[in-house]
Structure formats: structure tokens, C-alpha cells
Amino acid sequence: MSDQDPARAQLADATTPLIRNAWYVVARADEITRAPLGRDVMETSLVLYRGEDGAPVALQNRCCHRSFPLAHGSLEGDGIRCGYHGLLYARDGRCIEIPMQDKIPPHLCLRAYPLVERGPFVWAWFGAADAADEDLLPHPAWLGAPDWDIYIGYLLINASYVHMHENLLDLSHLSFLHPKTFGTPEYARAPVELAIKGTDIQVWRRVECQLPDIYAVPLQWQGCRAERSSGSQFVAPGLHVNTGILRNLERAATADEALPTIRVAQLITPIDRTHLHYWFAGCRNFARGRPDIDDFMRSAQIKAFTEDQFAMEEIARMQRVDGHTPHTEMHIPTDAAGLAMRRHLRALAAREAL
Amino acid sequence: MSDQDPARAQLADATTPLIRNAWYVVARADEITRAPLGRDVMETSLVLYRGEDGAPVALQNRCCHRSFPLAHGSLEGDGIRCGYHGLLYARDGRCIEIPMQDKIPPHLCLRAYPLVERGPFVWAWFGAADAADEDLLPHPAWLGAPDWDIYIGYLLINASYVHMHENLLDLSHLSFLHPKTFGTPEYARAPVELAIKGTDIQVWRRVECQLPDIYAVPLQWQGCRAERSSGSQFVAPGLHVNTGILRNLERAATADEALPTIRVAQLITPIDRTHLHYWFAGCRNFARGRPDIDDFMRSAQIKAFTEDQFAMEEIARMQRVDGHTPHTEMHIPTDAAGLAMRRHLRALAAREAL
Amino acid sequence: MSDQDPARAQLADATTPLIRNAWYVVARADEITRAPLGRDVMETSLVLYRGEDGAPVALQNRCCHRSFPLAHGSLEGDGIRCGYHGLLYARDGRCIEIPMQDKIPPHLCLRAYPLVERGPFVWAWFGAADAADEDLLPHPAWLGAPDWDIYIGYLLINASYVHMHENLLDLSHLSFLHPKTFGTPEYARAPVELAIKGTDIQVWRRVECQLPDIYAVPLQWQGCRAERSSGSQFVAPGLHVNTGILRNLERAATADEALPTIRVAQLITPIDRTHLHYWFAGCRNFARGRPDIDDFMRSAQIKAFTEDQFAMEEIARMQRVDGHTPHTEMHIPTDAAGLAMRRHLRALAAREAL
Numbered sequence A, B, C: 001m002s003d004q005d006p007a008r009a010q011l012a013d014a015t016t017p018l019i020r021n022a023w024y025v026v027a028r029a030d031e032i033t034r035a036p037l038g039r040d041v042m043e044t045s046l047v048l049y050r051g052e053d054g055a056p057v058a059l060q061n062r063c064c065h066r067s068f069p070l071a072h073g074s075l076e077g078d079g080i081r082c083g084y085h086g087l088l089y090a091r092d093g094r095c096i097e098i099p100m101q102d103k104i105p106p107h108l109c110l111r112a113y114p115l116v117e118r119g120p121f122v123w124a125w126f127g128a129a130d131a132a133d134e135d136l137l138p139h140p141a142w143l144g145a146p147d148w149d150i151y152i153g154y155l156l157i158n159a160s161y162v163h164m165h166e167n168l169l170d171l172s173h174l175s176f177l178h179p180k181t182f183g184t185p186e187y188a189r190a191p192v193e194l195a196i197k198g199t200d201i202q203v204w205r206r207v208e209c210q211l212p213d214i215y216a217v218p219l220q221w222q223g224c225r226a227e228r229s230s231g232s233q234f235v236a237p238g239l240h241v242n243t244g245i246l247r248n249l250e251r252a253a254t255a256d257e258a259l260p261t262i263r264v265a266q267l268i269t270p271i272d273r274t275h276l277h278y279w280f281a282g283c284r285n286f287a288r289g290r291p292d293i294d295d296f297m298r299s300a301q302i303k304a305f306t307e308d309q310f311a312m313e314e315i316a317r318m319q320r321v322d323g324h325t326p327h328t329e330m331h332i333p334t335d336a337a338g339l340a341m342r343r344h345l346r347a348l349a350a351r352e353a354l
Helices: A161-168 A171-177 A213-219 A291-321 A333-353 B161-168 B171-177 B213-219 B291-321 B333-353 C161-168 C171-177 C213-219 C291-321 C333-353
Strands: A023-028 A037-041 A044-050 A056-060 A074-076 A079-081 A095-097 A115-118 A121-125 A149-157 A192-197 A200-210 A225-236 A239-248 A261-272 A275-284 B023-028 B037-041 B044-050 B056-060 B074-076 B079-081 B095-097 B115-118 B121-125 B149-157 B192-197 B200-210 B225-236 B239-248 B261-272 B275-284 C023-028 C037-041 C044-050 C056-060 C074-076 C079-081 C095-097 C115-118 C121-125 C149-157 C192-197 C200-210 C225-236 C239-248 C261-272 C275-284
Touching: A023 A037, A023 A044, A023 A261, A023 A275, A037 A261, A044 B291, A056 A115, A056 A121, A149 A291, A161 A225, A161 A239, A161 A261, A161 A275, A161 A291, A161 A333, A171 A291, A192 A333, A200 A333, A213 A239, A213 A291, A225 A333, A275 A291, A291 C044, B023 B037, B023 B044, B023 B261, B023 B275, B037 B261, B044 C291, B056 B115, B149 B291, B161 B225, B161 B239, B161 B261, B161 B275, B161 B291, B161 B333, B171 B291, B192 B333, B200 B333, B213 B239, B213 B291, B225 B333, B275 B291, C023 C037, C023 C044, C023 C261, C023 C275, C037 C261, C056 C115, C149 C291, C161 C225, C161 C239, C161 C261, C161 C275, C161 C291, C161 C333, C171 C291, C192 C333, C200 C333, C213 C239, C213 C291, C225 C333, C275 C291
Parallel strands: none
Antiparallel strands: A023 A121, A037 A044, A044 A056, A074 A079, A115 A121, A149 A275, A192 A200, A200 A225, A225 A239, A239 A261, A261 A275, B023 B121, B037 B044, B044 B056, B074 B079, B115 B121, B149 B275, B192 B200, B200 B225, B225 B239, B239 B261, B261 B275, C023 C121, C037 C044, C044 C056, C074 C079, C115 C121, C149 C275, C192 C200, C200 C225, C225 C239, C239 C261, C261 C275
């Protein structure tokens, strides 16, 4: 398959325009307070704060007068005053006061971004505000639900969000990139089950193995044979979900006992085409009420995700260093889910370009 | 006003070519000695030194043979010898010796830049040498004059000199960006007086207030009500002047007593379109002969100008981060002086492009 | 001579495409082991290792599947397995195993680079593999030969390899750039002898002087008058040779005594057009069997070559800073050898572009 191949042209990569008609996490809910917070996302800069009613607000960070970041300004009631010339903006972005001026030019307003706060995260919509449909929010019900214990982590990754999604959709790399964290040798030999229905793109693998410590320690299953079913699902440009369902093969579960399950929401927010915010929230139905287990699993996951970060950033470096050499990306059968996802993102981008 | 608006197209900004037919400070006089000094200014690199008569010399720093900087060479009489192949240049830039060669190619010469040393600074002309008119030198008579005490400071600012001039012409930001240094809350409410006569662009504001420490301490007026008249003047691409005239409202001045006055010459020299050298010289007619007051005022001014630097550099960052988002710069009435200055710089650049 | 001059257009410079049909050193032989080594050269990234038979292997470092560097993978027999998805490549670059796949797409292979190990270095060919002619290898017979003692050093230089060759071909800079290391004042006055025969480009100079310490100390000739014949030869894009032949003018040599001679092989390998690897191997026929003299001469040479590095990098900086100013590179008679070499490299590049 060559660069000239029409099929390849249909795959999103690090040069594809970002998808704006989508919801993306812009902050953990507890990061947004009554002190303005600047955050760069989706090739734009936002200022985030809470109004007097506690609801989060996202405005364009760049003052429309002289481009000073509003994040350095101060809140006044529901509004925010620029720290350079004192322009005061309402929470809907309209300028409502200019010091010493009677009249305010009618176009003097900041873009406001629709937000939804749901569980531990706040999501923003980057397309046209009137197209922001809360029903499209990919927040899964279990994320932040009381019957799941949760830990949250974060990494800043200098790579394309397309490559990150592809990496997460691909369970075949676990034995090679993550042999000491997530992967066990059995993974490389386990058959993969693709489930691609339109834009619902999932991959599943089932192995019998000794679980890696990240699961074995919280379950106290070290040394036991277990069945591990792992699923990866591309949900939306801003969300990926990994699921692990575990069964101890040396102990019978009681009839009413739910299988130990971990779901990891991977909140992927492009900063631009080659940098991304990566929040992850691990939710489990076992070893509950144990902050020490939260810490243990978060540490183990950060260690494993740092391996992904290393791979993503090294790939970006190869693309730069080797940029003069003609290169054709080759595919293998286990890439099918990733390719479906990249075709989907490419189609979304093409639609937005119309 | 949109990006397509013809009026906007007439405003200089960080993309406008630099104005070459103008004088700019290239160094403090005491920086130029018998040891060659390299300095990058106006998208070019200079070597500066003093001839045997003590007069300053500015030559193109890039050797016309193999581009090694002459600043790493050594002086021989009035000339400078390149530290790479030993070519010797006279102070007018002509190559006068090539080791082991009898003939010197006639075009082998460095560009020499007309200089004027005046008071504490040395100014260079970057247009055609025969157009260098010392009468156009914007050096004000009081700068370095014996009846004014002086302190000098310097900052390197990673921003456009156009934005720096606009910032200095705008007294409305004092209460917001400089509340703890220059600004007092009264400033935001004081009427501004514009005085735009052709290319003489000035702004004045008068407030009654308790003076900020930078003035109150040297005058020993802490806690007194005072009148503060502040003026900002765009003089030339390379010079801005701020003036403060102070009157104690709780003490009558004697008839023959000059009002305490501070004049700050702001020497603005673009390094390129997005970086600038910023020298400032504060001259006062009060608290004279007091090096401790020099130090106190220089420190206070550096603190305040560092706030300007922060604003300029954050604005430059916003323009980069937010570069993908369509943006229209909006204006407010107090921008009138800055807009006049930007229109003027734009017209100068257009004239130079002919 | 202006930028528009057709003669100038014939000179290679920092913008000229690299010459691929040539041998370049990619590593010291002892750097290549059974642990994979990543190395960026010639606008490409290589992974280097030794096969089970001990012979060196160079493959494209960028996995053709998802671009992860193979240098982070692991060796299996003669092959290398990618650390991301486990693809196994043979030493000829063919993919020979994909975990869990029966079929291997036929085009799944890495580019393999012809290598020759000769003495202390390993050389690679970057043109078409079938054009790799070992007879073109510029390795000189004395490099690594048992009758010459050797020391090796290395510098990474942020400059064009064209400028580096030009610098090495030019003996006229020794007195100016290297007065405290290589140069003695006599050098500036010694006549230069050019020997340009087609692509064999050499420069020779003979001076009578007190030798600089780098030679005087190992020979114990401090304070003696000596004759020093120095030659510089451009051999190939990847090799430059400097020769020094020394004769003590205060002591008669016996009839059967070879003159003390030092030959320095300068292995110049572009990383890209503005960065280069610079290995150098100093070979001498005097003060033999003396590791302390190896260390002394290596240190002295690194000190002198660091002066060249400084010049090359400052020139590159000047070209950037002064890029807006029109500039014409001027030549002097002693540049003749360098210009011949630059004309030659330009012609090679033009031929490769066909």
C-alpha cells in the first residue's frame, strides 16, 4: 500500500485537521474553581472558572482587545476582568464594561464554549455552539458512579491523538511494549476478536495467565491462574475505554458474585495535532474503599502509560528525523480496528472541511 | 472591524517590516570600548568598537568572506582583523589586508553603519548611509544633561516593538497591569487627553492620588495627596518618552521651585520583528546626587517594566497558541493614540517597501 | 561575484542536497555490539548491531509498520524484533515473523544499508544498494595499520559538512583561529601550494618554525627549529586527510630514519544539512607504544578542533541572525581548493538529482 494509494489517503494521521464537532474533557472538575485557570486545548486557549452558582465557564482566553490572556485577570461575580486594560466580560463572553467608556463596541465579545460537568470531569464542545448536543456526550454511566471505586491520573504527551487512539485500540503490543507492566507473554498468542459496527470499534482478547501485579495484588491473586478478558473501545475522538474482566480459575465464584472488573476511561484531548492531554480514570468493582489500592493501581498505570508515551514520542521523533526518506506505512491484520478508527476520524475531518 | 477591513490593514503589527530609515540605540556608550562587541539589532548583526580617536564604529559583524563574526576578531589600530582567516578591515568597512595576498577584490568590504554618540547612548542608522541625517536623531536634550540625575536599566523582551510602543502609549492599563508598582486606582477613572498632531502622538492623564512608592519615597511624600500628570509620547520608532509631573497638594510650592519631574527615555530597538532591546533612562530633577535613590528607582522601574514584559510575552504566546482560531483585534476609544502610532509605522514601512 | 552569478550557483553550501552515492563512517567498530544502537546519519535513522557471525548490520531504524525505532527492540539470532508490536526482521531487512499472523505482506521490509568494517570504523553506503562498490571505500591503508599508533576522538558539530570540509582544506586559518593550538605565526606567511587534479584536491604548506606543543612534546623537540610540511586533502564527501611531516633542523636524521609523520583521518558524516558527526583518528609513526602520548595528542586535538567547531557554529548562527540582510559570499585566492571541492560536491548533487 503506497502513499499514492487512495485507501491510505483515507486514514487520519498527525496531519489531519482536528475534529471540532465533538466533546472533549478540558479539566478535572476539581481543577475549576473561583480562580481563573488557563488551558490550551484544540489549537485554542481557554480560561476556565466557576460562576457564582458553581457552574463551570469556558471562555476564549485571548482578550479580543489586545490578546492578553484572561487567565491572568480576576473574577467579578459571574464575569472576568482582563488584567491588562480592565475590560469586564460576562460569563457568556459579552464585554459589559470598559473602564472610562460609555459605549461598548457591539462585537466586543469572547467566544464562550458550551460545557458539561459530569462526574469527575468537565467537557467542552468546540464546534458551533448551537450544535452542542449533550446527548452526544460520550461520558459513560459508570465513570464517577458510586458503585465503582476510582483513581485518576494524567500525562502530557507530545504526539498525535490519532496515534494514541490507535495505540490503545491495539492489544497486540501489550507483550512487547509492556512486558513488565500490563503484558504477559500469553497476550502475543491470544486470538483477537474485532467488533466493528459502523463507528463502534472494539477489540477483545481473552487469555489464561497469571495476572500482572496491577490486578493480582489488589485481588490477592498472585500466583493464581486466571482468565483475563480485555477490551478496547474507541468511543469518540475524546474518549477511549479499556475494560478488563477477570476470573480466578482456581477458585469458584459464588453465584451472586460479580466478576472483578476494571474499566479505564481514557480522556484524550488534543492540544494541537502533535500534543495531547491524557487523563485516565480507572474504575473497579473490587478492593473497594481502599485508598492504598487507588494509589497502587494509579502508580502501576502511570508506569505502563509512560511506556505508551515513550512509544508515541519516539514515533513522532522518527517521523521528524527520517522525514527526508520516502516512507510507506505498512499494515498488518491486527491493525484492522485502528484502521477503521483512522478512516472514521478522516471522514469526520473531511465532513468538517466542507 | 474585521481582518478584511481596509482600516486594519493600515495598522503595523508583529508582521510589519521594520523601519530602517530611523535612528536606534545600539548600545550604552560605556559598553563600546577597545574590545569588539557583537550585538544583534534590526535583523542584522553588528560589531561595535571604538577607533583610536575614541569614536565608536559599527560594522557588519558577518565577515563577507566566510561569515565568521568579527566580534571574535581583534582590533589593530582603527581596524579589525577577522579571527578566522585574518582579513583586516578599516573602520569604514573596506578590506585593507588579506594575509599572503597582494590584491584585494574591490567588493570585499563590510557595511558600515553611521553612528552618533550622544549622552549615555550610541545610536545607529539602518537606512542608506547617505540618508543618515543627524538632525533626525530623536535624542532629547535632557537625556544625560547635567541638570538631571539619571539611572539606566535594560530588559530583553521577546515581543514586537510595535506592541511595546502601543503599551507605552496607553496609560489606561496602569491600574490593571501595574496596581502594585505604577498604577493607582484613580488612574482607571481619570480622563485621558490625546494630543495627536501629525506624527507627534501624545497622551496625558492627570490624577489626584497618593503617589506610588516609586515617586513618594524619593520625595518623602508618603501619605500625602498629590497631583500627578503623566504623559506618554511616541517620538520615533526607536524612542518613547514618559513624563511625570508631580505636585504636593498638602504643601505650597515656593514660587521659584520647579515641580518635581521625571522623564523616562525608553529606547526601543527591534532585534527582529518579535524581539527587542529595551533600555530605559530615568531622569529626575529632585532627590539629586543620591545614588541610593538611583538604585531605588531603577529597581522599582524594572519591577514595573517586568510587568509590561510579562504582558507583551504572554500576548505573543497567545498569538502563537491560538493561531488557528480566526481572530479579529477589537479597539476601544483609549486606543486612539496607539492606533495613530501603528498607522504611522505602517505608512513608514509601506514607503520603505517602494 | 553576486548571488546571481552562475559560478556561485555551482558551489555547494548548507542548502545543497547530501551526496548519497558515497561511503560514510556510521560508527566506531567497537560501538557496534550485540546490543542494538540507534544512530541518525544522512537524514535517516539507522539501527546498528552485529549478527551472530560478528559482522555488522545496518537497518532502517524506523519500523515500517508503525515507525517505532528498532533500536529499542531486541536481537534474536541474526534478526531484530521490534519492541512495539513484535515484528521480527532478518538481517537483510525482510520481516520474517508477525506475532499471531500466518501471512507476512511481501513489502514488509526495512531498508538494509551495505556496510564495510575496516580498521577502527564501520562505513555505510547510502545510495542504491547495488551501486555499493567496496572499491570506492575511501579508507586509507594506514588507518588502523599496525605500523601506526592511533588515537580516536569525536565531536558533534551543528554546522554544514560542506563548511567543515572547506575549513579543513584551508590552511590559511591556522594562525588566526588556532594560534594557541595548531597555528604558528609563520603559517600566515607561508606560500600555499594547490594540487587540484580533477577530484583530487590537496593543499600543502611548508614552514620553518618552532613546532606547536601537540607535536613538539611527543617528539621532545620543544624549542628546536623544525620544518613542518602540512597537507590537507579532500578525499571523498566522508573523508578528509591532514598530514604533517616534521623535520628537526637542529639534528641530522640518520639515513634509514623515516621522518616523523602524523596523518589525521577526518571522518565527516552529515546528520543532515546543518549537523554532522566528526570522528578523527590521529596516526603517527613516532613516540610509539605510548598511551600517555595518545591521550596528550587526543586532548590537544580536541582543543583545536573545538576551535573549528566554534567557528562553524558561529558561522551557522550568523547565517540565521543576518538572514534578512542581502549577503554575497566573497572569495580570496586561498579559497581555490575549497571552491574546487564545493564545485565538485555541487556537481555530485546535481548528478544525483537527475
